[in-house]
Structures are given as C-alpha cells and as structure tokens.
Amino acid sequence: MTTVEEAPAVPMGFGRMTRKEDARFVRGRGNYVDDIVLPGMLHGAVLRASLPHARITRIDTSAAEAHPKVRAVITGSMLEDLNLAWMPSLSHDVVPVLATDKVRFQGQEVAFVVADDRYAARDALELIEVDYEPLPPVIDARQAMAPGASVIRDDIDGKTDNHIFDWEAGDRASTDAAFAAAEVVVAQDMVYPRVHPAPMETCGAVADMDKVSGKLTMWSTTQAPHAHRTLYALVAGLPEHKIRVVSPDIGGGFGNKVGIYPGYVLAIVGSIVTGKPVKWMEDRSENLMSTSFARDYHMHGEIAATADGRITALRVKVLADHGAFNNTAQPTKFPAGFFHIFTGSYDLQAAHCEVSGVYTNKAPGGVAYACSFRVTEAVYLVERMVDCLADELGMDPAELRMRNLLRPEQFPYTCKTGWVYDSGDYPRALRLALDIAGYEELRREQAERRQRGELMGIGLSFFTETVGAGPRKHMDILGLGMADGAEVRVHPTGKAVVRLSVQTQGQGHETTFAQIVAEQLGISPQDIDVVHGDTDNTPFGLGTYGSRSTPVSGAAVAVAAQRVRDKARIVASAMLEVAPEDLEWEKGRWFVRGDPSVGATIGEIAMAAHGSLELPEGVEGHLDAECVYDPPNLTYPFGAYICVVDVDPGTGQVKVRRFVAVDDCGPRINPMIVEGQVHGGLADGVGMALMEVMAFDTEGNHLGGSFMDYLVPTSLECPMFELGETVTPSPHHPLGLKGVGESATVGSPPAVVNAVLDAIGVRHADMPFTPAQVWRSMQGRPLRTDLAVE
Amino acid sequence: MQVAMTVNGRPVHGEIEPRMLLVHFVRDQLGLTGTHWGCDTSNCGTCVLWMDGEPVKSCTVLAAMAHGHEIRTVEDLERDGELDPVQQGFVEQHGLQCGFCTPGMMMTARWLLDHNPHPSEAEIREAISGQICRCTGYANIVRAIQWAAEHPRVEPETVPEAFAAAGQAPERSGEEVGVR
Numbered sequence: 001m002t003t004v005e006e007a008p009a010v011p012m013g014f015g016r017m018t019r020k021e022d023a024r025f026v027r028g029r030g031n032y033v034d035d036i037v038l039p040g041m042l043h044g045a046v047l048r049a050s051l052p053h054a055r056i057t058r059i060d061t062s063a064a065e066a067h068p069k070v071r072a073v074i075t076g077s078m079l080e081d082l083n084l085a086w087m088p089s090l091s092h093d094v095v096p097v098l099a100t101d102k103v104r105f106q107g108q109e110v111a112f113v114v115a116d117d118r119y120a121a122r123d124a125l126e127l128i129e130v131d132y133e134p135l136p137p138v139i140d141a142r143q144a145m146a147p148g149a150s151v152i153r154d155d156i157d158g159k160t161d162n163h164i165f166d167w168e169a170g171d172r173a174s175t176d177a178a179f180a181a182a183e184v185v186v187a188q189d190m191v192y193p194r195v196h197p198a199p200m201e202t203c204g205a206v207a208d209m210d211k212v213s214g215k216l217t218m219w220s221t222t223q224a225p226h227a228h229r230t231l232y233a234l235v236a237g238l239p240e241h242k243i244r245v246v247s248p249d250i251g252g253g254f255g256n257k258v259g260i261y262p263g264y265v266l267a268i269v270g271s272i273v274t275g276k277p278v279k280w281m282e283d284r285s286e287n288l289m290s291t292s293f294a295r296d297y298h299m300h301g302e303i304a305a306t307a308d309g310r311i312t313a314l315r316v317k318v319l320a321d322h323g324a325f326n327n328t329a330q331p332t333k334f335p336a337g338f339f340h341i342f343t344g345s346y347d348l349q350a351a352h353c354e355v356s357g358v359y360t361n362k363a364p365g366g367v368a369y370a371c372s373f374r375v376t377e378a379v380y381l382v383e384r385m386v387d388c389l390a391d392e393l394g395m396d397p398a399e400l401r402m403r404n405l406l407r408p409e410q411f412p413y414t415c416k417t418g419w420v421y422d423s424g425d426y427p428r429a430l431r432l433a434l435d436i437a438g439y440e441e442l443r444r445e446q447a448e449r450r451q452r453g454e455l456m457g458i459g460l461s462f463f464t465e466t467v468g469a470g471p472r473k474h475m476d477i478l479g480l481g482m483a484d485g486a487e488v489r490v491h492p493t494g495k496a497v498v499r500l501s502v503q504t505q506g507q508g509h510e511t512t513f514a515q516i517v518a519e520q521l522g523i524s525p526q527d528i529d530v531v532h533g534d535t536d537n538t539p540f541g542l543g544t545y546g547s548r549s550t551p552v553s554g555a556a557v558a559v560a561a562q563r564v565r566d567k568a569r570i571v572a573s574a575m576l577e578v579a580p581e582d583l584e585w586e587k588g589r590w591f592v593r594g595d596p597s598v599g600a601t602i603g604e605i606a607m608a609a610h611g612s613l614e615l616p617e618g619v620e621g622h623l624d625a626e627c628v629y630d631p632p633n634l635t636y637p638f639g640a641y642i643c644v645v646d647v648d649p650g651t652g653q654v655k656v657r658r659f660v661a662v663d664d665c666g667p668r669i670n671p672m673i674v675e676g677q678v679h680g681g682l683a684d685g686v687g688m689a690l691m692e693v694m695a696f697d698t699e700g701n702h703l704g705g706s707f708m709d710y711l712v713p714t715s716l717e718c719p720m721f722e723l724g725e726t727v728t729p730s731p732h733h734p735l736g737l738k739g740v741g742e743s744a745t746v747g748s749p750p751a752v753v754n755a756v757l758d759a760i761g762v763r764h765a766d767m768p769f770t771p772a773q774v775w776r777s778m779q780g781r782p783l784r785t786d787l788a789v790e
Numbered sequence: 791m792q793v794a795m796t797v798n799g800r801p802v803h804g805e806i807e808p809r810m811l812l813v814h815f816v817r818d819q820l821g822l823t824g825t826h827w828g829c830d831t832s833n834c835g836t837c838v839l840w841m842d843g844e845p846v847k848s849c850t851v852l853a854a855m856a857h858g859h860e861i862r863t864v865e866d867l868e869r870d871g872e873l874d875p876v877q878q879g880f881v882e883q884h885g886l887q888c889g890f891c892t893p894g895m896m897m898t899a900r901w902l903l904d905h906n907p908h909p910s911e912a913e914i915r916e917a918i919s920g921q922i923c924r925c926t927g928y929a930n931i932v933r934a935i936q937w938a939a940e941h942p943r944v945e946p947e948t949v950p951e952a953f954a955a956a957g958q959a960p961e962r963s964g965e966e967v968g969v970r
Contacts, residue, residue, distance in 0.1 A: 018882060018884070019881070021889075022880070022889075025886055025889030025892055026867075026871075026873065026877040026880050026886070026896065027864070027877070028825070028863065028867075030824075030889045031823075032823075032826070034826075037818075037821075118812070119809070146892045195912055199888070199890075200826070200888065200924055201828065201890045223868035247887065249888075250888060251826070251890030252887075252888040252890060252924050254924065283830055284830055284834075321792015505888055506887035506889065506925045508887070617824045629823070651851055675884075676884045676926060676930055679927035679929045679930060680887065680924070683924075684924075684927075706829070707829045707831055707834055708831050708833060714918075715914075715915040715918050715928040715932065716915055716919045718833070718929065720929055720932070748829070
C-alpha cells in the first residue's frame with residue numbers, strides 16, 4: 001500500500017492551512033466593487049434627506065441637469081411613472097427607492113444623479129433644490145405608540161399609528177404560574193442600543209445594462225447574489241435569465257450587505273436611462289446613516305428562581321425599533337427573528353416572550369452585525385438576567401450558571417419556546433473557560449484590589465447560538481426556501497472545481513470549501529478551485545449570513561463530494577473488474593478489499609470516467625455531482641466567555657485586560673480560520689459594550705454619522721484573546737459541523753458588560769460603557785444611551 | 791492642473807482637478823487599486839500609503855500636495871516575485887480576512903519595522919491604532935507583524951533609508967530595490 005507524505009502546510013482535508021485567497025489580497029490585487037472600471041462608465045450619487053420626517057413639496061432638478069457633466073437626474077416621481085418608486089422589503093413591507101411623498105428618516109434617498117465622474121456627481125447634488133414641510137418626528141421608540149404621535153407610514157391605506165407587529169412565543173399560563181410560585185423574582189429593563197456593522201468597504205454597485213442583448217450585469221456588494229437576482233426580477237420586472245449578479249471580493253459584510261439598497265436599484269435605472277455602465281459607491285456617512293443597522297431592542301426581562309439558585313422561568317417583553325420601513329431580514333414565520341431562543345443555555349420550567357415592533361423616523365433594517373437573526377439580543381437578555389439574579393441571591397455568577405446549565409444527557413433538547421438544540425456539553429465548556437481564566441485566582445485578586453480601592457471586574461457569559469437557516473419546512477425569506485445548491489466536478493486530470501451558492505466576505509470560503517472537498521475525495525485543497533459569487537456560474541442558494549455557509553452550503557458540498565466518491569467507486573469497479581461492494585475507500589483511492597495494492601486513485605478514476613472505459617449499465621460518464629441541501633434542523637454552537645476588565649475609578653475608563661473564549665462549533669475545518677472569526681467577534685463585543693452606539697437627538701438628527709462619532713474598537717481597545725475549544729459534533733450535519741461566524745459577536749457583549757458592572761458594583765446600566773456612562777453609573781444615575789436626553 | 795510625482799519608483803504625471811484626493815489619483819488615474827478608501831475622515835486608514843517614506847492617509851492628502859514627491863503603495867511591497875516579510879506574515883498568521891484594511895495595515899507595518907525592527911506588542915498596537923479592522927480583532931495583525939520582525943528579508947543593502955531612496959536611486963542597480 002502506498003501512502004503519500006503530505007507537506008504539513010497543506011492538509012489533505014481538515015486542518016490548519018493558510019488561505020488560498022490571501023495571495024491576491026496581500027498584493028493589493030483584490031477585486032472589490034469600487035475597483036471595477038468599465039469602458040464609458042458613469043458615476044452615480046444619491047441626494048439624501050436632511051430632515052427625519054418631512055413632506056416633499058417641490059423638487060427642482062433643472063440646475064443639476066444643466067451641469068455639463070451630468071447625464072441624468074432621477075427623482076421619485078420619475079420612478080413612480082415606471083412603477084419603480086417602491087420595492088418590497090424583506091419583511092412584507094415596502095421600501096421607497098426614492099422618496100415620493102415624504103422623507104421618513106434622515107439620510108433617506110431623494111434623488112439620484114448620474115455624471116461623468118464621481119466629483120461632478122457630488123457637485124450636482126448641491127444643485128438640486130428640495131422644499132420640505134417639516135413634520136414632527138418619532139424618534140423615541142417608547143413614544144411611537146403614544147396618542148398623538150405622528151403617523152409615519154401614511155402611505156399604507158388606513159394606517160393610523162406606528163404599530164408593525166405583535167408576536168409572542170412560549171407558554172404564558174405556565175410561565176405566569178412559575179412566577180407566582182417563585183421564591184425569588186428579579187426584573188430588569190435594558191436597552192440593546194442601535195449599532196452598525198460598519199464594514200470597512202461601504203456598499204456599492206456597478207450596473208451594466210446591455211441594450212442589445214437586454215442583459216443586465218450587476219456587480220454589487222452582496223452577501224446573497226442569487227436572492228438579489230430573483231428580487232431584481234420581481235422588483236424591476238426584468239426576466240431573471242437576463243440578470244447576472246456578480247459579487248466580487250467583499251470588504252466585510254456582517255449582515256450589512258444582505259438586503260437590496262435603493263442605490264443598487266438606482267445604478268440599474270441609471271444604466272438603463274443612459275445606456276452606459278453606472279457605478280455607485282456610498283460614502284461612510286451614507287453607510288452609517290442609511291444602511292442596515294442592528295439591534296435597537298428595548299427589553300424588560302423577569303427571571304424566577306428558587307432561593308438556592310435554581311432558575312425556574314423567564315418572561316420578556318420587547319419593544320423593537322424597526323425604523324421607518326420594516327426591512328428586517330428574517331425567516332418569514334418569525335417577525336422577531338430568532339429572539340425566542342432567549343431561554344439560552346438553561347434548564348427552565350417555563351418561558352414566554354412578547355415582541356412588539358414599531359416604526360420610528362430612523363433608517364430601516366434591524367438584523368445585521370453578526371446577530372444570527374436576533375440571537376444576539378436574546379443572549380444578552382438572558383445573560384444579563386442571570387447576572388442580575390446572581391446579584392440578588394449573592395451567588396457567584398459562575399456557580400449560578402453551572403447549577404442551571406443544560407446537562408449533556410438532555411440533548412437533543414427541546415426548549416420551552418420550541419427549538420430543538422441538536423447537541424451540547426455545556427458544563428464542560430464552562431469548566432474549561434474557568435480553568436483557562438484561573439477563575440478562583442481572579443476572584444482572589446479582585447478582592448485584594450478592592451481592598452486597595454481598585455476596580456477590577458470579571459464577567460461571564462454562556463451562549464447557545466442557533467445557526468444554519470434553515471429547514472424549508474420551517475423557514476423561508478420572501479417565499480424563497482433556505483436550501484442551498486452545490487456542484488463538485490473532478491476534471492480528467494484529477495483536479496476539481498466546486499461551485500457554491502454562498503458568498504464569502506472574508507470568511508475564507510476559497511480555502512475551507514476546498515478543504516471540505518479534499519476531506520471527502522483526497523484531492524489537495526490546492527488542486528480544487530472554488531467558484532462563487534456569480535449567478536451565471538453557480539447553483540442557486542440564499543447566500544452567506546446568519547452563519548449559514550458551513551451548516552447549509554458546507555453540507556451541500558459534503559454531500560455532493562460524497563456522491564462523486566460513490567460514482568468513483570462504480571467507475572473504479574469497472575476499471576478493476578470487481579464488484580463495487582468489494583472496494584474499500586482510503587482517502588483519495590478505492591482499492592480491492594483484501595488486496596490493497598490493487599486500486600485506483602481518484603485521479604486515475606477521473607481520467608477513466610472521461611475516457612473510453614466501458615461503464616456499467618446506467619452510469620453516465622464524467623465525474624461530477626450536485627446537491628441541493630435542505631437542512632433537517634439548525635445547528636447549535638455554544639460557548640463560555642470570560643472577560644476581565646480594569647476600570648479607572650477617577651475617569652470611568654474601561655480597559656479590557658483579558659478575554660477568554662471557549663467555543664464549541666463541532667469539528668473545525670480550518671482551526672486558524674475559526675479562531676480568526678472568534679477574534680473578530682470578541683472585538684465586536686468590546687466595541688458594542690464600550691463604545692459603539694447610533695444615538696439620535698430629539699429632533700431626529702443622527703449622532704453617529706461618521707467614524708469620528710461612531711466609534712469602533714482599534715488595536716488599543718482589544719487584548720490578545722485566549723481561546724479554548726471543545727468539540728461536540730452536530731448529529732444531523734453530514735460532517736458534524738456547526739456554524740461559528742457569529743458565535744463570538746453573540747456571546748461577547750454580555751461578558752464585557754457583566755465585567756464592567758461587576759467592577760463598579762452596579763446591577764445594571766445600559767451599553768455602551770463609555771467613560772461618561774461608567775462614571776454616571778457609579779454615581780447611580782446612568783445615561784439613556786440611545787437618545788441624547790437627560 | 792498638471793501633477794508629476796514618483797509612484798513606486800516610476801515617474802508619473804496626470805491632469806487633475808486641483809481638489810482631487812491622492813487616493814482617487816492613485817486608484818482611478820493610475821489604476822493602483824490596492825490602496826482603498828473607507829471613510830473620508832482620516833479615521834479608518836484603509837487608504838494608507840507612503841509619501842516621502844512616511845505613512846499618510848491618502849484620503850486626506852490632495853494629489854496636488856504630492857506633486858514632486860515620492861509615493862509608495864502596497865503594490866510595491868513585493869520584490870522580484872518575493873513577498874515582503876510583512877505580506878508573508880499576514881498570510882502565515884491569518885492577519886487578514888476580508889482584505890480591505892490589509893494594504894494600509896501592511897504599509898504601516900513595513901514603516902514600523904524599518905524604523906523599529908523589534909517592536910514590542912504595545913508598539914505594534916500603537917503603530918496601527920489609527921487604522922480600523924472589523925474582521926480580525928487585531929490579534930492576528932499584531933502576530934503577523936511580529937512574524938515579519940522575526941523573519942527579516944535577507945538583503946544586506948536594506949537599511950532604514952533604502953525604501954525611501956529606492957524610487958530616486960536608479961543608479962543603485964534598480965533590480966535590487968526598484969520595481970521596473
């Protein structure tokens with residue numbers, strides 16, 4: 001039996017390897033949307049609303065049209081004539097492409113200019129005159145349903161208030177009964193403020209409508225190219241086969257690039273009107289002020305427990321600020337996303353939640369920034385409530401968690417709101433995190449420092465994620481089922497190509513998906529090309545968000561590769577003149593059972609499959625396979641995080657000293673990439689807990705419209721992270737894999753917040769813990785962070 | 791107006807509007823799209839390149855201000871088909887994910903190591919603190935720069951001034967230090 005020694009740098013399958021895509025990125029040879037230049041390309045720019053709520057009484061574009069470099073000026077009334085002024089949202093609402101009647105948030109799209117260059121397009125925006133009749137804005141979500149509040153959505157027939165939906169999950173009666181019988185009940189209001197993904201690359205597109213063929217090619221910053229193509233067909237009435245959506249290199253997504261923005265549609269309209277390719281790239285302020293935000297959940301939590309710390313029930317009421325249009329990306333049956341996984345990682349008797357959505361004069365969106373469809377809010381709620389309970393009981397928060405975590409023998413576990421957790425060993429993960437952190441020693445150090453007047457805090461969180469949306473029987477987005485396709489083809493010489501429906505924004509798909517195929521077929525990842533991000537060249541699927549690429553598309557690739565292997569067995573049986581059942585597989589080769597020296601490598605089989613070998617009855621030539629994978633369930637990665645902070649008692653400045661993260665996402669395709677994703681999510685948590693917030697003043701002015709105001713963490717705020725892992729495979733994924741992309745973003749904010757509050761000895765105050773908020777909280781008068789009011 | 795400057799060792803010139811930003815001149819007129827644009831307010835650092843041997847944020851420099859000066863971009867890091875240790879470090883230590891901040895980070899890292907070949911972790915963090923990465927949490931960027939410090943290019947001629955001098959010193963046997 002021959003074996004091939006592999007260079008350790010490139011594993012034949014799973015394992016650490018450097019990324020294939022890095023070769024172009026480190027040379028400055030990435031190809032992002034703004035790098036695309038087409039002959040005759042024009043540039044678009046968007047005029048945006050200066051007011052959050054106002055009726056448009058007049059738009060005069062004549063001066064802009066007279067600008068010598070301007071090719072077209074497009075307004076809402078022009079789009080109305082084309083029936084393109086409004087487009088469907090992701091939540092069965094509508095979103096204006098350009099405002100017609102009113103503007104409903106500061107930064108809303110009002111007009112679009114197409115000009116010879118980007119500077120001229122911006123100049124021409126200044127030449128457009130818009131007369132507004134200001135209307136009272138609705139900025140505070142808590143006032144949205146107040147009597148006399150402005151009705152934002154008077155475009156909806158019969159609409160007399162700002163109500164969007166009421167939704168509930170769990171069992172109210174049993175929850176109320178558990179609370180009535182509880183020995184201890186703790187209630188707490190908390191805000192998860194509006195934050196923004198702020199990928200380093202803003203959103204943009206290059207639209208090229210070929211008038212001769214009638215084919216639209218659309219390069220755009222999209223995490224979901226196939227879904228976008230279908231929606232363009234539905235919105236614009238373009239035939240779907242005449243639309244090609246290309247998602248080139250994407251400079252970070254984090255959910256920000258899931259939806260269709262008016263700018264994309266306007267680039268298309270601009271290209272149709274001018275007959276030229278049109279590029280539109282938003283600037284940073286446009287990105288922060290108008291594109292998909294995250295969170296903005298006002299939550300009231302109640303937790304019930306026995307006096308000795310056994311949690312019995314959870315009850316939650318949420319007021320969800322969805323902005324001026326309900327454009328939340330969510331699997332259709334769940335208007336509040338997956339928030340009803342708020343029971344988290346604990347063994348409860350009962351739980352119930354109610355979520356109400358309201359309109360406000362703010363940008364639409366709601367689900368972005370690595371949130372797994374609102375699992376982030378759910379985990380924050382439960383992990384804060386557990387700490388509040390620990391405070392009430394005078395118990396150590398680690399001990400309280402350990403006492404209440406689900407036990408391994410309870411899996412698969414059906415939680416009180418109906419989710420079926422696939423697998424887990426939670427106590428093991430928490431114990432490992434406590435060991436890595438040296439928890440007992442940290443508590444001793446904390447006590448010593450407190451004696452000296454120093455403020456040191458230790459914060460824990462334990463999270464259960466639910467990712468890999470999702471089973472077709474349970475979820476869809478706008479009627480599109482959430483299954484994903486994949487194709488694997490082995491070329492005659494034994495090299496391969498795999499085509500994906502999902503789209504990397506930095507997750508390293510060109511490496512990890514090659515590794516999945518390598519693991520199945522024994523072809524080196526270096527010999528496998530990964531094709532993605534082009535609807536003309538890849539199978540249909542819903543794209544990359546909600547940590548779904550590995551659970552759904554990764555499964556599709558694994559199954560397709562297994563089908564290739566099965567077909568290779570039949571071809572090998574013809575080559576070796578033995579029955580398929582008499583062949584055994586070792587990675588990269590079928591051989592005759594009992595005689596390992598007689599066999600055929602996958603490369604030899606591929607050549608034979610493309611050659612003149614007589615194949616068994618019913619077997620077509622070539623060596624390829626497809627799969628459309630409909631996941632039977634979501635996957636449930638989990639983890640335990642511990643954050644250690646030091647707080648300056650004089651200034652309220654928080655320094656994150658240590659951050660320990662134990663993640664369990666099942667087996668890891670490429671540990672290096674998993675660790676990188678965890679690092680990024682931990683930094684997100686530092687950012688949201690300490691600095692990031694999109695606040696508004698009472699007039700509706702956005703107070704976070706640039707990186708001078710919307711602060712994101714730098715190298716100075718982030719520590720060297722300390723990671724650990726446990727491995728609990730998913731029982732239903734073909735390779736046991738779970739998604740991990742958002743785990744750390746979900747799990748880290750409560751760990752940081754719990755640490756800060758532990759340091760200053762305050763039960764609760766709201767994020768972000770800027771020095772001002774810490775200091776105010778220490779004085780017993782924390783700020784309301786989402787609104788600039790006293 | 792006309793501007794002329796040296797970019798990656800080559801003389802270039804162009805007809806520009808006086809208000810044109812250096813980042814747009816480099817990207818749109820020279821086609822050097824490795825330098826990115828991310829914020830307009832000098833906060834994000836995706837546009838960092840070198841002017842006269844010093845990292846600058848090219849979204850806040852007018853192309854006119856670069857007239858007569860030496861510009862160096864990410865495209866000039868690789869020499870004779872060999873990656874700069876900083877580039878190799880970013881690959882080895884997974885210092886990048888989406889790749890958008892990477893060119894600016896690497897230009898700052900190269901400058902740091904030219905002036906401080908053995909920086910501490912704190913010095914590395916300080917050096918890149920004016921640049922934002924949303925993917926990595928910075929840990930592996932720090933490790934990438936540490937890797938580069940531990941694997942300096944074996945090149946006897948390399949002294950701190952060499953890179954700044956590279957563009958204007960073709961007589962120094964350009965094959966070694968210049969890109970032609």
